[in-house]
Amino acid sequence: MNSRTPSIDFTPLTGALRALAMDAVQQANSGHPGMPLGMAEIAEVVWRRHLRHNPANPGWSNRDRFVLSNGHGSMLLYALLHLTGYDLPIDELKKFRQLGSKTPGHPEVHYTPGVETTTGPLGQGLANAVGFALAEKMLAAQFNRPGFDVVDHRSWVFLGDGCLMEGISHEVASLAGLWKLGKLTAYYDDNNISIDGEVDGWFADDTRKRFEAYGWQVIGPINGHDAAALQAATLEARADAERPALIICRTTIGAGAPTKAGTSDSHGAPLGAAEIDGTRKAIGWNHPAFEVPADIYAQWDAKAAGAKAEGEWNTLFAAYAAAHPELASELKRRLAGELPAGFKAAADALIEKVQAKAETIATRKASQNAIEALAPALPELLGGSADLAGSNLTHWSGTKDFLPGVADANYINYGVREFAEVAIANGIALHGGFIPYTATFLVFSDYCRSAIRMAALMHIRQVMVFTHDSIGVGEDGPTHQPVEHTASLRLIPNLNVWRPADTTEASVAWIHGIERADGPTLLALTRQNLPFNTRSAQQLADIRKGGYVLVDAADAKAVIIATGSEVGVALAAQKQLAEAGVPVRVVSMPCNRLFDQQDAAYKAAVLGKGLPRVAIEAGVTDGWYKYVGLDGIVIGMDRFGESGPGGTLFKHFGFTPEKVVEAVTKLV
Secondary structure, eight states: OOTTOOOOOOOHHHHHHHHHHHHHHHHHTOSOOHHHHHSHHHHHHHHHHTOOOOTTOTTOTTSOEEEESSGGGHHHHHHHHHHHTOSOOHHHHHTTTOTTOSOOSSOOTTTSTTOOSOOOSTTHHHHHHHHHHHHHHHHHHHHOBTTBOOSOOOEEEEEEHHHHHSHHHHHHHHHHHHTTOTTEEEEEEEOSEETTEEGGGTOOOOHHHHHHHHTOEEEEEEETTOHHHHHHHHHHHHHOSSSOEEEEEEOOTTTTOTTTTTSGGGTSSOOOHHHHHHHHHHHTOOSOTTOOOHHHHHHHOOHHHHHHHHHHHHHHHHHHHHHOHHHHHHHHHHHHTOOOTTHHHHHHHHHHHHHHHOOOEEHHHHHHHHHHHHGGGOTTEEEEESSOHHHHTOOOTTOOBOOTTOTTOOEEEOOSOHHHHHHHHHHHHHHSSOEEEEEEEGGGGGGGHHHHHHHHHTTOOOEEEEEOOSGGGOTTOGGGOOTTHHHHHTTSTTOEEEOOSSHHHHHHHHHHHHHOOSSOEEEEOOSSEEOOOOOOHHHHHHGGGSOEEEEOOTTOOEEEEEOTTHHHHHHHHHHHHHHTTOOEEEEEOSOHHHHHTSOHHHHHHHHOSSOOEEEEOSSOSGGGHHHHOTTSEEEOOSSOOOSSOHHHHHHHTTOSHHHHHHHHHHHO
């Protein structure tokens, strides 16, 4: 038993939460009952006394956002959603963790009504909540007017020891304090237990001092099972409009369980029938599994209060629309995720300008030019970089850095916090009203890999600008040369990875990323200049298909497939081969996933039937064999790079026209 066990006054309201959680885990024979039993009082205070939401309309734009960062305790959230009146019937709780149910093992956004973000990888829920709070603060600054606080809601997050051990918690908490996110309140489930036991041997941080140093308001430790103390702490947190709040709640994991409370035995496994019987007696819950008395349902039901809150807001918004019709219309458009009417014209003008200028520039510069062209027509575009704006080229002429009090800010300086950057942007995108883009060097995608994966999993619209994409980085050497990153990122489902060959492909990639509403787009961009390629109208259209014939030849004897900077190498080789009497086709494949989504006829037409194929990319080779076949040749590098000028490295590692000619000649 945990020696810090606080006293507990069990009530029927919290008993319903505990019973539903432990019964669902028991029926599934899988799950985490300890946290729901330990945080029941905290949940009751937040959800019944403070959370402003409407179960009948989970998408109400001015609702509070609730995040379960310690997502393994998902049954606590499902019990709350069920009891307060969301479309989550008891039968779904009975199917906890079963295929096809609305109650998966960890909360999933767009899947279960009322779930705001997908959590489970610890700490990222906190990061998403910071994004929610930041989006609310920025939208309020842009759209609220005297007497019309139409953007005015709070973000609440539950987190545990594991969330605070993860490094991302340091990154995002530091920024939340700096940004003065006073409408963010976090409840720390300080139960001193993780899966391996009591955490004293591996987590001895002074959490209070740590968060005070970040600029947070820190309250507690308090008894996390004392409703009166929790209510007082929450009111104290709400009274400070400048600082985010961390309420440290001393709790007992598995509270109520006769033998397993306060131990890791209750953390990640069903309690067992005998222990559940004992728990029922301890908490005073004398009802069969999955049965809740009508009077308890009535006390939990939030539908009437939610309808009233949304109705009052609708009245306020109607008056706001009458007084400020253009602002109201713009806010509705942005929250709906609809692109402005002028976006298509700006996109078309960008492509026309790029074709006319025919510049030989780095694709990172082409990306900046695209931002410059699109951002004025896209006020919801919210940029950012992890301390590399000057290298990623993510600033544009209208950039206004976010600081508290800057109403029309459109750019966030994240500092050297790659993981926080992408995870916070995930929260911003989920909140609505903004389309975020983030940036760093491609090699540092390792630092934010889990957040990239979560963006893809949650179908989030975010554009990730990753520059310095190959050994072309040059003198910084192998630590900064991402030879394996592009290939590995292409493996993430629902992530569109673009590696454009010139200004045209970079511009199309940006436009496609903005238009895409069902997932993230990642741009892998060069440091070095790349030549412009002339295209027909059909070729311009085909770029969106991910792969297309850039240069063809009558009676082609082979196909060369390339991406990014290596397209120029492929074209030079094609000319040499043509002079030698060997006609070949060159295929540019800037986005493999989009190409793979095309029908078989298109893919066959591009790659050619029965023709030998050579692929070239300055990175690892494995992913290209699905296009060239086992009899084809892939020119790449399955080793780390070296320090030296980029051009010298390309020659050293064989990314030359001569090497491609040699490969094609061997096949033909």
